[in-house]
Amino acid sequence: MSAPVLNAQQTPAAAVEGFSRSETVTLAWPMIMLSVFFVIPFGTMLAVSFFERVPGGFFEPGFTLDSYARFIDPFFFKSLGMTMMIAGSASLLCLILAVPFTWTLTRMRHHHRVLWLVALLSILSLSEVIIGFSWSLLLSRSTGIGNILVWLGIENRAPKLSPGLGAVLTGLCYLGFPYAVLVLFPQLSRLDPTLHEAARMLGASPRRAFMNVVLPNIAKALVAAFIMVFVFTLGAYLIPQLLGKPQQWTLPVLIADQALFQSNLPFAAAMSIFLLGVSLSLVVCVGWLGRSSQARIEDQSTTQSTTQSAAS
Amino acid sequence: MSLQIAGVGKDFGKQTALSDVTLDIAGGELICLLGPSGCGKTTLLRIIAGLESASRGSITLDGDDLMQQAAHQRNFGMVFQSLALFPHLSVEDNITYGLRLRKMPAAARRQRAAELLDMVRLPGVAKRAVSMLSGGQRQRVAIARALAIEPRIFLLDEPLSALDAGLREAMQIELRELQQRLGITTIVVTHDQREAMTVADRIAVMNGGTIHQMGSPIDVYRRPADKFVASFIGQTNLIPATWQDDRLIVRGSLFDPGQAARDNQHTSPDSHETWLSIRPEELIVLDNNAASPPGATILEATVRFIRDVGASIEAHLELPANDNQPAQSLVALVSRDKVQHLHSGDTTRIQLTADCTVVLET
Amino acid sequence: MNRLLNRLFLGAIALFMASPIIILLGVSVNAEKRLAFPPQGFSLRWYLELWNDAGWHSAISNSLLIASLAALLATSIAAPLAYGLWRRRSVWLRIFHAFGVAPFVLPPVITALGLLSFWIAVGGYGAFYSVVISHGVFLVTLPLVTITLGLDAVNKEDLEAAETLGADAAARLRTIILPQVIPYAISGAAFAFVLSLNEYIIAYMVAGFTVETLPIKIFNSLRYGYTPAMTAVAIVFAFVTALVFGLIGYFGDLPRLLGAWKSKDDS
Numbered sequence: 001m002s003a004p005v006l007n008a009q010q011t012p013a014a015a016v017e018g019f020s021r022s023e024t025v026t027l028a029w030p031m032i033m034l035s036v037f038f039v040i041p042f043g044t045m046l047a048v049s050f051f052e053r054v055p056g057g058f059f060e061p062g063f064t065l066d067s068y069a070r071f072i073d074p075f076f077f078k079s080l081g082m083t084m085m086i087a088g089s090a091s092l093l094c095l096i097l098a099v100p101f102t103w104t105l106t107r108m109r110h111h112h113r114v115l116w117l118v119a120l121l122s123i124l125s126l127s128e129v130i131i132g133f134s135w136s137l138l139l140s141r142s143t144g145i146g147n148i149l150v151w152l153g154i155e156n157r158a159p160k161l162s163p164g165l166g167a168v169l170t171g172l173c174y175l176g177f178p179y180a181v182l183v184l185f186p187q188l189s190r191l192d193p194t195l196h197e198a199a200r201m202l203g204a205s206p207r208r209a210f211m212n213v214v215l216p217n218i219a220k221a222l223v224a225a226f227i228m229v230f231v232f233t234l235g236a237y238l239i240p241q242l243l244g245k246p247q248q249w250t251l252p253v254l255i256a257d258q259a260l261f262q263s264n265l266p267f268a269a270a271m272s273i274f275l276l277g278v279s280l281s282l283v284v285c286v287g288w289l290g291r292s293s294q295a296r297i298e299d300q301s302t303t304q305s306t307t308q309s310a311a312s
Numbered sequence: 313m314s315l316q317i318a319g320v321g322k323d324f325g326k327q328t329a330l331s332d333v334t335l336d337i338a339g340g341e342l343i344c345l346l347g348p349s350g351c352g353k354t355t356l357l358r359i360i361a362g363l364e365s366a367s368r369g370s371i372t373l374d375g376d377d378l379m380q381q382a383a384h385q386r387n388f389g390m391v392f393q394s395l396a397l398f399p400h401l402s403v404e405d406n407i408t409y410g411l412r413l414r415k416m417p418a419a420a421r422r423q424r425a426a427e428l429l430d431m432v433r434l435p436g437v438a439k440r441a442v443s444m445l446s447g448g449q450r451q452r453v454a455i456a457r458a459l460a461i462e463p464r465i466f467l468l469d470e471p472l473s474a475l476d477a478g479l480r481e482a483m484q485i486e487l488r489e490l491q492q493r494l495g496i497t498t499i500v501v502t503h504d505q506r507e508a509m510t511v512a513d514r515i516a517v518m519n520g521g522t523i524h525q526m527g528s529p530i531d532v533y534r535r536p537a538d539k540f541v542a543s544f545i546g547q548t549n550l551i552p553a554t555w556q557d558d559r560l561i562v563r564g565s566l567f568d569p570g571q572a573a574r575d576n577q578h579t580s581p582d583s584h585e586t587w588l589s590i591r592p593e594e595l596i597v598l599d600n601n602a603a604s605p606p607g608a609t610i611l612e613a614t615v616r617f618i619r620d621v622g623a624s625i626e627a628h629l630e631l632p633a634n635d636n637q638p639a640q641s642l643v644a645l646v647s648r649d650k651v652q653h654l655h656s657g658d659t660t661r662i663q664l665t666a667d668c669t670v671v672l673e674t
Numbered sequence: 675m676n677r678l679l680n681r682l683f684l685g686a687i688a689l690f691m692a693s694p695i696i697i698l699l700g701v702s703v704n705a706e707k708r709l710a711f712p713p714q715g716f717s718l719r720w721y722l723e724l725w726n727d728a729g730w731h732s733a734i735s736n737s738l739l740i741a742s743l744a745a746l747l748a749t750s751i752a753a754p755l756a757y758g759l760w761r762r763r764s765v766w767l768r769i770f771h772a773f774g775v776a777p778f779v780l781p782p783v784i785t786a787l788g789l790l791s792f793w794i795a796v797g798g799y800g801a802f803y804s805v806v807i808s809h810g811v812f813l814v815t816l817p818l819v820t821i822t823l824g825l826d827a828v829n830k831e832d833l834e835a836a837e838t839l840g841a842d843a844a845a846r847l848r849t850i851i852l853p854q855v856i857p858y859a860i861s862g863a864a865f866a867f868v869l870s871l872n873e874y875i876i877a878y879m880v881a882g883f884t885v886e887t888l889p890i891k892i893f894n895s896l897r898y899g900y901t902p903a904m905t906a907v908a909i910v911f912a913f914v915t916a917l918v919f920g921l922i923g924y925f926g927d928l929p930r931l932l933g934a935w936k937s938k939d940d941s
Binding site: 361362363382383384385386387388389390392393394396397398399400409410413414457458461467 | 838
């Protein structure tokens, strides 16, 4: 006689351990799609970066480090430095605006907050083309805000603010601000509000309480947010083009330019791989920071499971 | 419907959550699985429900092997600790969920939902969202939902733990009445011994994955089988004692625990340590000037603290340390008129009698 | 005083956020073919031109079609992945989860170039379907995140309750999981739709010279002759985007979708 032990196939409780056949079939779809259209394209790009360039045509399979060798060039270093400088200062500006704003946002009434979030999301998903174009209008001589100065009698001729470094930074700030807010939003809204209140009870002014109690508690989140916004603005392609002079063109502009107009796909791929390396290591840093600060926040708040932000 | 649980065990990895539980439950009976958290009571309930698989053992319902049936085939109604009311469904849709799966026509379902809501004394909320209900109302909806499918067995996992004290007691009585009216075989998991005493026909006291004692509420209270049961069910004083063959020695004095306890000892005559359990309300504190009854076992104690608890006086006593034993504190509940002269710091005497003392088997 | 400062700060942020929209709105109602602000005259002719001009018309319909298909594709990829991970945290599923999130976190030009080399190699360069698939894969992150949030909100005890009431695995999926998760999936698809609608670099690299989406068309008109119609289309776009998010905000729980733990219960 066999022992009356549960048959694993028959009880749903036991079936949770593994997946049924129909589930396995369903899971194959995302795996195939992501393998074919994400993993393989990245592999292709990696391969292309080692291919030989054919002047006038695209490329020809082979193995050469020529494209990578082109990194050792003052021009590339200058563009790289400019890219980092632009992305760095834009993200810093974004954060300076976004931290107090997000703090205020998390303490608003529900429907005010939803209204702001709708506005932020709308601007965040606004095409870079539209943002770049409207800021070029705003900063231009004929239609721009400079005309307000003329109207006020401060200047007699409207200044031309675009293209230029200031215009690029303004545009990137506009692009990155909603992103920064949405990256900070989960962290700040999960922060235990009693921390701030406790500090207030001990006699700290709201601003002091924020500086002494809230900021140290979100320091890691801030660094993480800075890196995220940095990677985000690093990816801007149209704004440097629309609002900047050629010397302010960032790496993505150069990559697209090489790929589409100079027909040098191997070099574009090599620069992409480089950019990938930089951003990936930064994102990994964020993941690492996130894990350690998450533990802290979860200590403070006993609610629910960790949810990842949908910040886009 | 009678349920037979035979040698059921459950291992989580190397850890044994439940070891060889055997339990027979008669039709229409209400059994409480009572124990501290982590004692395996919920695991046992979930195995009965089919939500967890057993590592060994068998469960049969009127001779019908349950191990071959998945939870959704067992037709057992279960009330969960979190209540698990479906947030996206109305009260009525929650209650008729199981009936819809059983393809009952819509009109009949509505009818049945109204009957069930009447039964749990919650009429007129059928169309409401679950989130609009109070804690007690949600409780009733959860009970109605589990009973809607006319379950063969009714299972409840800490069903009242979310309610505040007053409501909880009222619901306990209501639950018991409902169960008796329906005559449904029921298993309730709880860590609250008062709740178990209120609702159960029999209580299974569990700890460390085993059933320590199975009996009627008064049985487990009056005649606890072991030290764990004695201290878990109500408050008790545990005094170490020693069997020397068939003589019981308590703190140097001989004590006659009565015929039944001696008979028990006769089955395994040897010398070993044991415990006496005396409920605070049964501990006899002698008047200062009263003479000791001849032949009685008397222990001297010091009064440490006196507390008025309303109906009676709670006296905290201490048996002084002697050569073999350390000092031991005792609690006695004494009626007000008997002990006006008790003051903290006094020395007094307590009397052990066979009637009020239980010799624990382990 | 603090209140006033706070108001001023919020006002300044609102002005910063709104000013590009205001100028676009102003320019779009110019009577003449000039990018003048404040507008000279008032007319809605540029909005009409969007409707009548075949070029704008095809760009709009291209964009809408690509965005709808890409949103569906992204959701269809994300849903089983999120469900699988919710059921079981297997290493493979986690790796694919990372693949699903990666393209969105990295600078898009990298994904764009990867897809460009891929489509050149397999021969889909310039094709409509290439843009749909590229966007679909690029935007998997959004439904993946929202569906995961939706599944996390499903109480596992609810599933056990359904099980004791007689629901087998398929019935539990149909009656308990799907009704609670579908709103999140719709939000995710809507996010993906809006982002695809506005996406430039990937569409441009994969099929920029053959399939003209709206952002590409706007950029091209920027280069080859300004017209206020560009601003009109930008306004229409901004409006559609705000409408979609407004709907999500109205029907869904936006703060929770964006990562707050509690939202509606505190005021």
